[in-house]
Amino acid sequence: MKSYRKELWFRTRTRRELVNITSQVQQCLAESGVQEGLLLCNAMHITASVFINDDESGLHQDFETWLEKLAPEKPHSQYHHNTGEDNADAHLKRTVMGREVMVAITQGRLDFGPWEQIFYGEFDGKRDKRVLVKIVGE
Amino acid sequence: MKSYRKELWFRTRTRRELVNITSQVQQCLAESGVQEGLLLCNAMHITASVFINDDESGLHQDFETWLEKLAPEKPHSQYHHNTGEDNADAHLKRTVMGREVMVAITQGRLDFGPWEQIFYGEFDGKRDKRVLVKIVGE
Amino acid sequence: MKSYRKELWFRTRTRRELVNITSQVQQCLAESGVQEGLLLCNAMHITASVFINDDESGLHQDFETWLEKLAPEKPHSQYHHNTGEDNADAHLKRTVMGREVMVAITQGRLDFGPWEQIFYGEFDGKRDKRVLVKIVGE
Numbered sequence: 072m073k074s075y076r077k078e079l080w081f082r083t084r085t086r087r088e089l090v091n092i093t094s095q096v097q098q099c100l101a102e103s104g105v106q107e108g109l110l111l112c113n114a115m116h117i118t119a120s121v122f123i124n125d126d127e128s129g130l131h132q133d134f135e136t137w138l139e140k141l142a143p144e145k146p147h148s149q150y151h152h153n154t155g156e157d158n159a160d161a162h163l164k165r166t167v168m169g170r171e172v173m174v175a176i177t178q179g180r181l182d183f184g185p186w187e188q189i190f191y192g193e194f195d196g197k198r199d200k201r202v203l204v205k206i207v208g209e
Numbered sequence: 210m211k212s213y214r215k216e217l218w219f220r221t222r223t224r225r226e227l228v229n230i231t232s233q234v235q236q237c238l239a240e241s242g243v244q245e246g247l248l249l250c251n252a253m254h255i256t257a258s259v260f261i262n263d264d265e266s267g268l269h270q271d272f273e274t275w276l277e278k279l280a281p282e283k284p285h286s287q288y289h290h291n292t293g294e295d296n297a298d299a300h301l302k303r304t305v306m307g308r309e310v311m312v313a314i315t316q317g318r319l320d321f322g323p324w325e326q327i328f329y330g331e332f333d334g335k336r337d338k339r340v341l342v343k344i345v346g347e
Numbered sequence: 348m349k350s351y352r353k354e355l356w357f358r359t360r361t362r363r364e365l366v367n368i369t370s371q372v373q374q375c376l377a378e379s380g381v382q383e384g385l386l387l388c389n390a391m392h393i394t395a396s397v398f399i400n401d402d403e404s405g406l407h408q409d410f411e412t413w414l415e416k417l418a419p420e421k422p423h424s425q426y427h428h429n430t431g432e433d434n435a436d437a438h439l440k441r442t443v444m445g446r447e448v449m450v451a452i453t454q455g456r457l458d459f460g461p462w463e464q465i466f467y468g469e470f471d472g473k474r475d476k477r478v479l480v481k482i483v484g485e
Contacts, residue, residue: 072383072384072485074383074384074453074485076451076453107210107345108210108212108345109249109385111385111449111451113451114460115459115460115461116461116462117399117400117401117460122304122308123255123308124255124300124304125255125290125300127290127292128289129289129290129291129292130289130297130300132290133290133297133301134301134304137301141279142413151404151405151406151408151409152401152403152405152406152408152409153405154403154405159405159406159409162400163410163413166398166410166443166445167304167443168304169307170398170399170445170448171449172308172309173249173311173449175214175251175341175343177212177214177343182341182343183253184252184254184339184341185253185254186254186255187253187255201460203451203458205453205458207384207483207484208210208212208345209210210348245350245483246348247385247387247481247483260442260446261393261446262393262442263428263438265428266427267427267428267429267430268427268428268435270427270428271426271428271435271438305442305443306442307445307446310447311387313352315481320352320479321391322391322477322479323391323392324392324393325391325393346348346350346483347350
């Protein structure tokens with residue numbers, strides 16, 4: 072069994088941002104040399120997400136509007152998680168979007184459907200944060 | 210290490226539908242010969258879901274009503290993902306329900322609690338779409 | 348390849364409760380002897396969740412308020428899943444929070460970011476329910 076581990080670092084310019092990280096994850100897979108197995112990609116922070124969806128800017132705008140409806144940032148006073156923090160909404164948004172994805176590895180490739188792309192979803196950005204890529208297989 | 214891969218194909222008659230795929234996934238596991246390991250089952254399309262819940266028709270009606278409340282289909286004009294598409298709501302619904310499930314394999318069986326069943330959740334159907342089953346173990 | 352399996356049992360005093368199970372999962376990992384691999388931790392019941400977030404009481408209060416807004420318990424009559432059940436809301440809340448987490452195992456440890464903690468999310472408690480821990484690796 073082979074195993075591989077890498078951290079990807081991000082620092083977004085805005086509080087919320089969606090970053091397509093598919094090619095970085097593919098590079099990890101190439102480095103690992105794994106042909107058959109499983110790949111885990113997860114946010115290492117609890118106000119960020121890793122998820123799979125479409126790389127279409129209109130849809131990304133829809134995600135932003137929708138997440139603000141389900142878990143609005145403001146007023147901060149509506150939340151109890153205010154012990155020096157103003158990011159309760161980011162914990163909730165990340166919960167909707169999910170912490171992690173598992174991807175099948177088949178013949179050395181991410182075994183994806185036609186439109187699947189991996190995104191880093193940042194909901195409390197403007198600081199250095201990490202994503203973990205862990206690969207297990209042969 | 211053994212690895213196994215299969216695509217399951219679906220074409221629902223309606224736009225939204227929940228399909229119990231537990232027995233098809235169990236058949237994949239039997240074909241794989243894996244006794245101990247992990248099974249990944251994921252939608253290969255970004256407007257569909259694979260999730261685990263109860264096979265009870267009243268609950269499925271509740272899911273439909275609830276998802277329409279959280280991410281209504283109409284009016285399509287409320288969304289920006291309209292580049293020849295009218296399925297932004299399906300991307301959001303699938304996000305709530307999740308893309309994938311991981312199931313433990315123990316002694317050659319899906320290691321499930323008493324009511325766990327695997328469903329394909331279609332939110333933009335009436336066309337051919339796929340689910341991936343990937344099994345890794347021994 | 349090593350594989351390890353354990354059930355953790357819970358009986359909460361209230362209908363809804365969040366329980367930090369990180370140390371119990373760490374103990375499973377120690378028992379398994381696995382140094383490199385993947386750990387699956389999932390609720391075996393469909394009205395409960397396993398998720399990763401922050402161990403901060405204000406945030407947990409925010410989760411409770413938020414889940415009650417997204418999928419209110421009462422009135423029970425608003426749901427169709429009432430075949431001797433009054434827990435449709437628990438199925439929906441668990442869907443938002445997620446059934447399972449996958450955790451990378453690196454050098455014999457849960458490969459976590461600084462604030463990641465594993466929680467059992469109970470949404471229909473006051474009875475015995477189980478979580479599965481499955482570990483695969485070397």
